[in-house]
Amino acid sequence: MGEPPNGHGNGHGNGRREVTVSDVAAAAKVSKATAARALGDYGAVSEAVRDRVQAAAEQLGYRPNALARTMSTGRSNTLGIVVGDIENPFFAQATRGAADVANAAGFDLILSNSDEEADTEQKAIGVQLAKRVDGLLVAPASSVDLDNLRTIIDAGRPLVLFDRAAPDLEVDTVVADNRRGAEQLTGLLTAAGHRRIAFISTIRHPGGFRRGDTLGSSSVADRVQGFTDALEGAGIADPESFVHLNARQEGVEPLARRLLEDRDRGITAIVASDSLIALGVFRAARALGRSIPHDLSLVAFDDADWTSVTTPAVTVMAQPIHEIGAEAARLLIRRIGGDGGPVVTRTLPQHLIERDSVAPPARR
Amino acid sequence: MGEPPNGHGNGHGNGRREVTVSDVAAAAKVSKATAARALGDYGAVSEAVRDRVQAAAEQLGYRPNALARTMSTGRSNTLGIVVGDIENPFFAQATRGAADVANAAGFDLILSNSDEEADTEQKAIGVQLAKRVDGLLVAPASSVDLDNLRTIIDAGRPLVLFDRAAPDLEVDTVVADNRRGAEQLTGLLTAAGHRRIAFISTIRHPGGFRRGDTLGSSSVADRVQGFTDALEGAGIADPESFVHLNARQEGVEPLARRLLEDRDRGITAIVASDSLIALGVFRAARALGRSIPHDLSLVAFDDADWTSVTTPAVTVMAQPIHEIGAEAARLLIRRIGGDGGPVVTRTLPQHLIERDSVAPPARR
DNA sequence: GCTCTTGTTGAGACCGGTCTCAATCCGGTA
């Protein structure tokens, strides 16, 4: 048939075939095995032959096929990372931390967004597994529904969780000390005299929050815990009633607005579970003509870069986000390296940055 | 030897071997070829056999090896994306746009950061190529030094550039209309009466900027062009002297500070080439006790979410960032699909969002 | 009844590497 010579259907659109070890071997007049040794830098090859092979490779523009290598070695030197949304600065930063550690160790990252959706996450994990990543870094959409994560473990792939834990799963985890962070942040507010403080998170949770409820994300659960503990410690009754979830559904700005306009509730301070929420609150306050911190005190998680530049600058609980990603990658790579030691959980400290968004409540 | 049965050295740490088509075939008592057909959903298989095979696969927990598939088909269903820094919100957003389009078309993304460094970029591209991505999305570290990009083209891989063009290369490109954007933004300032306006970018450029200089990034080059055109149009002499590059070296806050403190220069307005720079300027102004917009007018590229929440809110030129990434991915996938049409360059419009950071210059 | 077509199946090559194993070559040694 009039096919292009040597092409048998595959190849990549353009007629050119990739140059392979065999081609190089032929050009250097050695066997494929020897050429492979010279190129892959393993086994023993004489100086002369190595040079000859490398020259031939150079000459032909040889470019190793990492996939073929993976096929025979079983190592892909690729990590999978699945985050909620790479546009979220938290995940972007954590991903960068992971990427830096991964690169330094010779790994690449396949990135997937779960949109905090179990189905999407499942699909992403499926693909990563199919592509034979050496291990996965996951910020799980759920700390409770463990099916997706178990898929990974069943497939025998190392797994490290970050940002959120899955207490019922035996797996390495890197989180921040959210409970303590929330407690401190809230303490600042109660110390300033606030008694009616709202906590806002975008996490989905059917119905209102009640004591004992299990939240989908362990990090939010921990924050809620720290928050309610702090309120309780300050002698405030029914702390759970101050917890507002599902903010994404309503939109955080509308929710904040509703809260602020509710005279009966009389909210005088807000704890924002992340910097995006803080932004929404800021907008709501501005729209309502409430001044921060005089009419409303605001504290938030994450030292987003803009928080220092608003008027007033906002008091935040900074998380070592970059390090969370980096440490997760370190743990994962260690496991991939064959470390069979006991499962570890790293709880990294957060630190408070006090700025100007907290003041005593205005008297009504 | 006392090796684990059936294992011959590879495998993944745990003893378990992956289950393959052959295993499934054996279990379903058909040939490997037939099992593959039933599982891969290609060729013709009888209803009965298909069911039998699928049941066996289910039973054994078969999970296809995408790498093996790639080996024979030549398609990896993976795109490479190399950005300056995923932590930069611009790149995070563009990446998300690309990821969405890619996923919808059945592709994944391998992510690399170039740190705007030619060497790092080169390495990243090398790895992506080795992993046989079907195509690459690159925000090139340089629009001028084309070696890295040529590597890709020489390897016969489809390539799409985004955010920055490489005019001397025949390659699909998606950029924003930076020149017009800069002209408009600057025009706002001159119209308000400013005559001494600084443009700040972090791009590296040896020595001071002079007319006719070729900048490493086409997008910055275009902005500079629009900026100087606007100044010229306003009858301002020596527009090039108002262009400040290399802001990363000195740090943008220190640079902005130096500029603002320089009485001879008498800068009354600043055009920030991205939102990170705007942030630095904001900090510098605050540190110096200059009030925006009375003592200093500020405009910036990118409608970063915080720009609406500062006091004053900042006037920005918004870019369709998400769409830049998405469109780039669309073009790339089309090429991968075999479209051999002429090279296209998409120039997406930017749009102005006027807020409160511009006012007439204070009289001195 | 016989050829033709269509549908289904199996055998085996192939993708591009790695790796095992045996063969060969070499100088050094008894």
Place this chain on the structure above:
DNA sequence: TACCGGATTGAGACCGGTCTCAACAAGAGC
């Protein structure tokens, strides 16, 4: 001179899929 051990090299299996091709079966048409 014959033998030994280490260094080099080549042949070929293997990884887990896809795909081509030939064999075979059954129903259609004459």
